Amino acid sequence: MKIMKFSAISCLLAFVVINGVMPALTIAGGLIDMGYGSRGGSMLSASIRSKEPIQPIPISFDDDRAKIELGKKLFFEPRLSKSGWISCNSCHNLSTGGADNLPSSIGHKWLFGPINSPTVLNAKFNLAQFWDGRAKDLKEQAGGPIANPMEMAATHELAVSVLQSIPEYVGWFKEVYGDEKIDIDRVTDAIAAFEETLTTPNSRFDLWLRGYDRISQSEEEGYALFKDKGCIDCHNGFGVGGNSFQKFGIVKPYDKDTQTLGRYNVTKNEKDTYVFKVPLLRNIALTAPYFHDASTWNLSEAVNVMAEYQLGITLTEDETNKIVAFLQTLTGDQPSIIFPILPPSNENTQKPNRN
Numbered sequence: 171m172k173i174m175k176f177s178a179i180s181c182l183l184a185f186v187v188i189n190g191v192m193p194a195l196t197i198a199g200g201l202i203d204m205g206y207g208s209r210g211g212s213m214l215s216a217s218i219r220s221k222e223p224i225q226p227i228p229i230s231f232d233d234d235r236a237k238i239e240l241g242k243k244l245f246f247e248p249r250l251s252k253s254g255w256i257s258c259n260s261c262h263n264l265s266t267g268g269a270d271n272l273p274s275s276i277g278h279k280w281l282f283g284p285i286n287s288p289t290v291l292n293a294k295f296n297l298a299q300f301w302d303g304r305a306k307d308l309k310e311q312a313g314g315p316i317a318n319p320m321e322m323a324a325t326h327e328l329a330v331s332v333l334q335s336i337p338e339y340v341g342w343f344k345e346v347y348g349d350e351k352i353d354i355d356r357v358t359d360a361i362a363a364f365e366e367t368l369t370t371p372n373s374r375f376d377l378w379l380r381g382y383d384r385i386s387q388s389e390e391e392g393y394a395l396f397k398d399k400g401c402i403d404c405h406n407g408f409g410v411g412g413n414s415f416q417k418f419g420i421v422k423p424y425d426k427d428t429q430t431l432g433r434y435n436v437t438k439n440e441k442d443t444y445v446f447k448v449p450l451l452r453n454i455a456l457t458a459p460y461f462h463d464a465s466t467w468n469l470s471e472a473v474n475v476m477a478e479y480q481l482g483i484t485l486t487e488d489e490t491n492k493i494v495a496f497l498q499t500l501t502g503d504q505p506s507i508i509f510p511i512l513p514p515s516n517e518n519t520q521k522p523n524r525n
């Protein structure tokens with residue numbers, strides 16, 4: 171009896187310490203910094219909402235600094251494009267949520283691409299890359315835009331020869347890979363390593379998942395609606411999406427865009443027409459316009475379209491507002507990037523070509 175009482179009291183004490191005192195200390199004085207960034211946090215409360223179908227983004231620790239730094243330079247390197255002007259960051263701007271906020275991206279010769287650019291933030295949580303999932307991972311993906319005539323319009327050989335002409339790059343590749351060889355495999359490997367670091371932990375929602383009361387009543391109700399109405403069936407996990415392919419227009423055929431066939435491009439299977447990778451809803455407040463065809467700039471409208479086409483329901487205005495309020499809690503700490511300084515070209519470097 172005595173022992174039970176004792177453990178009950180210590181449980182209670184632990185509870186108070188975990189939920190009351192610890193966060194207070196972290197927030198107030200920054201005394202206990204467990205690595206959850208400026209918004210405070212404590213590992214002790216990690217399991218409180220651990221059964222939820224959405225998981226907080228793990229805090230990652232960079233293990234290969236030199237490779238990540240090289241990848242960062244390449245991500246910002248406009249000379250990987252034929253025009254010498256377009257970098258990955260042109261269309262996946264890390265100042266604006268890792269996307270370009272355009273209906274479709276502007277590429278080589280001011281050409282407009284056929285599809286909205288998804289964010290690179292948290293892309294590592296996608297089961298495959300691109301709307302139709304045609305690249306199996308970040309490394310395979312990164313080779314695509316460099317050689318895409320409507321995007322960076324270089325060839326892999328051209329991009330590699332530009333890097334080979336610059337002694338600083340040769341040195342960095344040697345430092346990372348052990349010898350001076352530069353090829354597209356290493357280029358994309360380094361870019362992917364940098365992209366792996368582009369996660370956005372510590373959103374208010376993640377802090378709530380970790381046990382802190384950081385979301386409001388209506389945001390919490392929005393999350394409950396998100397689960398009860400069935401959004402969660404497709405948008406779940408670390409990325410709140412990104413882990414399955416689903417038809418756009420399950421209940422009602424989607425008729426606004428009949429050009430983009432989606433997953434059919436990969437499988438050539440009729441039933442994969444209009445099937446897309448479920449997008450991540452992390453940082454969704456930053457990445458308008460929405461949908462692969464950018465058919466709306468308005469998040470409320472996007473939510474209503476989903477309700478109508480995917481679930482066959484009509485949400486009340488109050489329900490939509492609450493779901494949107496919940497979605498806005500998914501904006502996390504944006505990667506803090508020190509803008510890389512790139513080495514100059516020299517007489518051996520291929521000149522930019524805008525044709």
Ligand code: HEC
Pocket residue numbers: 245256257258259260261262275276277278283285286287288289290293296298299300301302308311312313315316320321322361
């Ligand atoms: C001209 C604009 C443009 C440039 C430059 C560009 N991208 Fe993209 N990116 C896009 C578009 C558009 C898509 C979607 C294409 C699709 O799904 O068919 C995309 C898709 C992606 C994806 C997949 C994300 C997801 O959720 O599926 C990643 C990752 C990515 N790009 C990284 C890069 C990297 C790395 C570079 C530089 C080597 C780069 N991009 C250059 C426009 C661009």
Ligand code: HEC
Pocket residue numbers: 396399400401402403404405415416417418420446447448449450451454457459460461462463472473476477480481493
């Ligand atoms: C059956 C699976 C499924 C369900 C259920 C579902 N979605 Fe989606 N969601 C998708 C797919 C697939 C897309 C991509 C559609 C496209 O652009 O081709 C998407 C796109 C979105 C987008 C736009 C993302 C972007 O980056 O453009 C938002 C916002 C969204 N869903 C929210 C919701 C909400 C809120 C609900 C519940 C009312 C919901 N979804 C229910 C599969 C689903």
